[in-house]
Amino acid sequence: MKTVTPTQIWQALESVKDPEIPVVSMVEMGIVREVMVDGDAVRVTMTPTFSGCPALDVMRREIETAVRQLGITNVTIETVLYPPWSTDWITDEAREKLRHFGLAPPQKHGGDLISVAFLDVAECPRCGSKNTTIKNSFGPTLCRMIYYCHDCRDAFEQFKPL
């Protein structure tokens, strides 16, 4: 019987990247909610970002694989919807990584999503300009919106605040 500590599992999960944004981990994104170890059994709780996200099954499989690679065979991955995932849970380090990746990080809204969703403020991830205009509140994946930077004169994407 092999046992590990929750800390070891959290560390292992740090290496599991978001399948659609491979520069950030599912831990940094706030997708992994809880890790529980009971003897040789491990239970990981995760929550989907957008409920129609097609990457959800991939995420579930990759989390399971990462735990199994620690030598654990008794693994359960539980998906919960509550509390609803929020972009406020994305860590500051991950926000920086998103920016480097070319994706403007979502504004923090502290639960007041409506005001943020209608503010339409995004900082260009390339030049830092705030002189930007929303072009489409939908994008190439469910979690992205399309903006235009008037200084770079080019389009960019923002992670959609949720």
Place this chain on the structure above:
Amino acid sequence: MNQAIQQILTQKLLALADDELILAHRNSEWIGHAPILEEDIALANIAQDELGHANIWYELHQALTDDDPDELAFFREAAQFRNVQLVELPRGDWAFTMLRQYLFDAYELLLLDLLQHGRYQPLAQACAKVRNEEIYHLRHTSSWIKRLGLGTEESNRRTQAALDELWPFAQQLFVPLPGESILVDEKIVPNLGRLHESWLERVRPFLTAANLIIPTNQTPPTKNRSDHTNHLTTLLGDMQKVARLNREAVW
């Protein structure tokens, strides 16, 4: 939960799921056909969101019945679906699609706001999540209705024609299922009569401000969610075709 409550709750979840599944399919028909690329993307996103929401309701339904969501989506006949006729109508022109989505979004957001405080926790908790995603839908469709209603003579005419056709159909959203009052008494779902009033208070002034005339005919085409138009049969023919080619196929 006693058996009577569970039985009607099961039907309610199926109705919620079927509305979203069929609407998602109708919207997905625009992929590759929308007037501009950005709208192609937007509608694909909205369809995918609604599909995700349908899946949540089917999974809540499954928790009570053991019915497999794929089985429900791909192997039922039209008469077994419980969606309103509003969502099965062919996609029509752009004004028709946007207006249908707007009328539905306005209903859904109000419904979710109340459902998230309901006493059946799995449903209430799921609604809190779905609601946040819906905010973006209503924002998108309402900006389109404003643009179309206040745009050119042609865009206004087409939007008005869509409203004249869709208005009675939209009223079916507010017809409770037989026995739904048990769920209202248990504070699991809101009273649809009151929801209807809130919806009218919201959409009437908005549509009027968009230079559209509210039709007087407010009688839904049917009060029974088992009644469907032939359009649903055609839609299912497309939607279920691949799944039915080989039941044992692994995806």
